[in-house]
Amino acid sequence: MSTTPPAMLPATTPFHPVGPVVTAMPFVIGIGAAFALQAVLPGMVGPYYSRVIGDIGIAMILAVSLNIVNGMTGQFSIGHAGFMTIGGYAAGMITYYGSFFLWNGASVHGGFLGSGEWLFAVSCIVGGLVAALMGYVVGLPSLRLRGDYLAIVTLGFGEILRVVLQQTNKVLDDAEAIRTAGWSQWFPPPVGAAIGFAGIPKYTNLFWIYTFVTITVVVAYRLKQSSLGRAMISIREDEIAAQAMGVNIARQKVLAFVMAAFFAGVAGGLFAHEKGVIISPKDAGFQRSFDYVIMTVLGGRGSITGVMLAATILTALPELLRDFDQYRLIVFALLLIVMMLVRPQGLFGIHEIWHFGRKRR
Amino acid sequence: MNYPPTAFWRRSVVAICAGLWLTISCGGCNGTKADPTEIVIGHYGSMTGSEATFGASTDNGIKLAVEEINAAGGINGKKVRLITYDDKGDAREAGTAVTRLVTKDRVAAVLGEVASGLSLAGAPVCQENGVPMITPSSTNPKVTKVGDMIFRVCFIDPFQGSVCAKFARESEKLKASKAAILTDQASPYSVGLQEEFEKAFIALGGSVVSKQTYQAGDQDFSAQLTAIRSSEPDVIFVPGYYTDVGNIALQAKKLGLNTPLLGGDGWDSSKLGEIGGKALDGCFYSNHYSQQDPSERVQDFIKKYSAKHKETPDGLAALGYDAARILFEAMGRAKSLGGADLAAELAKTKDFDGVTGRISIDADRNAVKPAVILEMKNSQPEFVTTIQPGT
Amino acid sequence: MADFTQTLMTAVAIGSLYALIALGYTMVYGILKFINFAHSDIVVLGAWISYTTSRWLLPYFGVDFSVSAADRPLPPLWIAPVILIISMLTCGIIGFVIERLAYRPLRRAPRLNVLITAIGVSLLLQNLGQLHFLFGTSPQTMPILLPNWELASFTFGSGESASRVVISFVDTMIFATSATLMLVLEYLVFRTKLGTAMRAVSFNTDTAALMGIPVDRVISFTFVLGSMLAAAAGFLQVMKYPLNQPAHTVWVLLGLKAFVAAVIGGIGNVRGAVLGGFVIAFVEQFGAFYISSQYRDVYVFALLIGILLVKPTGLLGSPLREKV
Known part of the structure; x- marks a missing residue:
């Protein structure tokens, strides 16, 4: 553990009127694009494809955020689905029980961008914060553990969460019961035990998914360019050298965990409110975490666009392979092995997509 | 770090990609044209x-x-x-x-x-x-x-739960007043049935003396069964799938636990008798039909x-x-x-x-x-009684 | 007292299964430094090969599968070890092939890639096995190979509340077989030239290569050895619990807990894996009996996290050296 606190560079850039505009630009463009997507796409391609595109967005948030821990900081977490699930449950509790208190029922309230959707957006962010808190707790052992041992602790976290979520109370499903519920019904939280949290109003749509994708990607990209991100990358490259250069390793690692967990929690909120999904304890298990680990490795270590591409491919591929029937997952597994063998550095390596037009350095 | 892939794998990539492209493009062509016939x-x-x-x-x-x-x-x-x-x-x-x-x-x-x-x-x-x-x-x-x-x-769970409770409490064969329950806590089916059984059994004047759980995937139930053994129940309600029940019965017999097991329609499979064998004799389950019908x-x-x-x-x-x-x-x-x-x-x-x-x-x-109650005899389910809905 | 003895015996039988599987994880990790996620699938394969061979072999010994299970005669006692050996050999070969095709090309790639490849191999094996012309999706009942003799029995208490604790032949055989295999492995790793080579490769691959050790061959051998132990574990598992499940949660959990056992013992350490296997089984069984069966898996993982926080490399692991 480092002995001296890191010397943060003072902000030396003078104020520039264009600054805030430039800062806000990617968000504006991204959210605008999400709006356009929501307006045009479902009518054009039908519910099935827009659902797959939505799933791709959620996978992107999860994979890009996991990439902060696994790709940039070089730690190895295989409990990402745990953060997603806890965020999803937290967000679901807010919208489900919140709807009862506000509107006396858990059905979808208000239209596109109506009051129900704003409650949902807030719940996703709260879900993210709850997950971030868990991320802090799970990140702490990373101060003591390295590499695979850390991976195993994160895996253990996901499995413990799965069992604990099975011990929760039944979902309370009418306004009267909710008002009169005593402590024993609120703790453990009434989120449906093994069957999952049924009844959450289904607010998720392409607009909200891609709005959060934009936020995640822009934050991850700016992080990568910032001194914080450079410090994280230095930990990945050589922990001891980084420490010698004055990087506070402990703080950076925990920070990476907290950030990744936050976005995973947001994605969990989106997941829990998606139509045709019941969030259940099973989601916290390690098998779903593997999906996102695969995406980060396939995308390339720390390459944000590479990971986004990998999330797209790996989410769409099983759907494309539907016609293979029972051979579907066999083909998927074979492709995975072959991709690893042929491109061990991932699709983009450490590069971003726009590095490819230029001459390789 | 660019480790060259072996020639074998490079060739297989080409082959797999070609094959995939062919099948996917073909999967599209016989697509979803509505056929009126x-x-x-x-x-x-x-x-x-x-x-x-x-x-x-x-x-x-x-x-x-x-x-x-x-x-x-x-x-x-x-x-x-x-x-x-x-x-x-x-x-x-x-x-x-x-x-x-x-x-x-x-x-x-x-x-x-x-x-x-x-x-x-x-x-x-x-x-x-x-x-x-x-x-x-x-x-x-x-x-x-x-x-x-x-x-x-x-x-639905409430019906089957009450059928089982009623049979356990009132039939001549069981007349149970103390029941133990062994549930698969990861399975909503099992949990749902257990809750309904418990409610109905207590309503009929029985008491639940021990509640134990397992996880889908557990193969060993000795710890739970040992705990159940000490509570000396008249019947053990096991609302699980046949994939677990066979093992549960075998291990219960091994522990010298001769209390009959009772279960729901998840038990129904010819494999049940095959796994459990004689250990299941004298156990009951409710089902939709009897194979000997x-x-x-x-x-x-x-x-x-x-x-x-x-x-x-x-x-x-x-x-x-x-x-x-x-x-x-x-x-x-x-x-x-x-x-x-x-x-x-x-x-x-x-x-x-x-x-x-x-x-x-x-x-x-x-x-x-209606539900039927079956009894395992010589590893075969035999018809005992029919319980009509609404009684 | 009866309950305590009973729980103790269960823990010993399960612990020896965990230990056998944990050995495979730990050997591969010791040498290649990656978690072989496909290892638990080899266990499943071992179980299914045992099932298939016994279905094929037993009719020659008067076992008629068309009559109900209770009426079938018991096959001669020596059939069980024969099936065990067939299953171990087949899995050994499959382990060799997997290593040769999937892992060897990645010898110099980042470890994370090997890990993902292992996940890929695991997915592949699971889904191949479920094809209907291989093993199918329905669980099958393993024919009974071992008689259910009671070797000894104790009675505690008397009268109504008397409870009997039985030491069964099957449990004893499970413990004996795993103990034998572990002793053989111990001899192999610590007393033979090949074992010395394995330990040298695990210590430092490059130096070992310079010393003239055929690294690739040693690694192949490690995989074969690990796969054979896994197959044995699969066989013993279906001896004890005769329902043979395809790619079911049973196997996932078994593999996961065995892996946790390897880590608790200090991954890469052969004796640690055995210790870890028994520790896990004891915590799990006694926790389930004396505290509550609901949180059985939580005990295991909480113990894991606890031990890693106190001793980051496991009970018997050597401390990590920082290299600059």
Whole structure:
């Protein structure tokens, strides 16, 4: 553990009127694009494809955020689905029980961008914060553990969460019961035990998914360019050298965990409110975490666009392979092995997509 | 770091990619053109993953029904085509598969899922798009509450729970006053049934002396059974699937625990007796039908199924078969195959002579049918009694 | 007292299964430094090969599968070890092939890639096995190979509340077989030239290569050895619990807990894996009995996290050296 606190560079850039505009630009463009997507796409391609595109967005948030821990900081977490699930449950509790208190029922309230959707957006962010808190707790052992041992602790976290979520109370499903519920019904939280949290109003749509994708990607990209991100990358490259250069390793690692967990929690909120999904304890298990680990490795270590591409491919591929029937997952597994063998550095390596037009350095 | 891939793998990449491209492009060409001479129905189930055995059984049952109806000339002259999608036992995949069935393949009706959790994921999609869905074996009451398009052909947990409790408490064979319960806490089916049993058993004046749980995937129940042994119950209620019950019975006998076990329809499989053997003798379970039922319907089904799949059908296969046949019958009666017409006809199903009993659909779109209690004797289930609904 | 003895015996039988599987994880990790996620699938394969061979072999010994299980005669006692050996050999070969095709090309790639490849191999094996012309999706009942003799029994208490604790032949055989295999492995790793080579490769691959050790061959051998132990574990598992499940949660959990056992013992350490296996089984069984069966898996993982926090490299692991 480092002995001296890191010397943060003072902000030396003078104020520039264009600054805030430039800062806000990617968000504006991204959210605008999400709006356009929501307006045009479902009518054009039908519910099935827009659902797959939505799933791709959620996978992107999860994979890009996991990439902060696994790709940039070089730690190895295989409990990402745990953060997603806890965020999803937290967000679901807010919208489900919140709807009862506000509107006396858990059905979808208000239209596109109506009051129900704003409650949902807030719940996703709260879900993210709850997950971030868990991320802090799970990140702490990373101060003591390295590499695979850390991976195993994160895996253990996901499995413990799965069992604990099975011990929760039944979902309370009418306004009267909710008002009169005593402590024993609120703790453990009434989120449906093994069957999952049924009844959450289904607010998720392409607009909200891609709005959060934009936020995640822009934050991850700016992080990568910032001194914080450079410090994280230095930990990945050589922990001891980084420490010698004055990087506070402990703080950076925990920070990476907290950030990744936050976005995973947001994605969990989106997941829990998606139509045709019941969030259940099973989601916290390690098998779903593997999906996102695969995406980060396939995308390339720390390459944000590479990971986004990998999330797209790996989410769409099983759907494309539907016609293979029972051979579907066999083909998927074979492709995975072959991709690893042929491109061990991932699709983009450490590069971003726009590095490819230029001459390789 | 760029380690050169071996020539073997490079060649296989080319081969696999070429093969994939061919099949995917071909998968598109015989696509989803609406064929007026056929009726398309969909089934979503866990064909891979840990629940694959349940999904596969159901699918076999449905396929048998489809073949039968096509051999008999189809429904009003139209052949039935079944599309089965795998959901890996995962709620997100289930939702996607149903969305695809309903909006892309434009099926007339959807059959599935076994697990209540996954049915709850798929049902809202069917409801919203106005496509009827029949779940063969999701017992959780919530499933059909999703809306007027969602039906089921199996019992619901409260009915079966009370049947078991009543039998345990009142039958001459058990007369139990103290029950122990061993639940699979990861399975909503098991938890739901346990809750209803407990409620009913206590209401009938019995007491629950020990409640133990296990996880799907546990193979060893000694710790739980040892704890149950010390509580000296008259009956042990095990609302699980046959995949666990056989082991539970064997281990209970090994511990010298001779208390009879009692269970629900999840027990029903020819494998049960095969695994549990003599250890299960004197145990009871409630079921939809008895395989020894001499009626032609039942024996015919068992014969056809065994001939085709080389194993005797379990309860899930029979329920899948009945779900499909009830659907076909409603389709035959319906004015059109539109969702509303079909749902209206499905709701009218009355005294349908199914393999799993006489099925009527009630106002809540649940199946009303009698339960039978079976006793294991010489590793074979034998008919004990029938319990009518509403008694 | 009866309960305590009973729980103790269960823990010993399960612990020896965990230990056998944990050995495979730990050997591969010791040499290649990656978690072989496909290892638990080899266990499943071992179980299914045992099932298939016994279905094929037993009719020659008067076992008629068309009559109900209770009426079948018991096959001669020596059939069980024969099936065990067939299953171990087949899995050994499959382990060799997997290593040769999937892992060897990645010898110099980042470890994370090998890990993902292992996940790929695991997915592949699971889904191949579920094809209907291989093992199918329905669980099958393992024919009974071992008689259910009671070697000894104790009675505690008397009268109504008397409870009997039985030491069964099957449990004893499970413990004996795993103990034998572990002793053989111990001899192999610590007393033979090949074992010395294995330990050298695990210590430092490059130096070992310079010393003239055929690294690739040693690694192949490690995989074969690990796969054979896994197959044995699969066989013993279906001897004890005769329902043979395809790619079911049973196997996932078994593999996961065995892996946790390897980590608790200090991954890479052969003796640690055995210790870890028994520790896990004891915590799990006694926790389930004396505290509550609901949180059985939580005990295991909480213990794991606890031990790693106190001793980051496991009970018997050597401390990590920082290299600059």
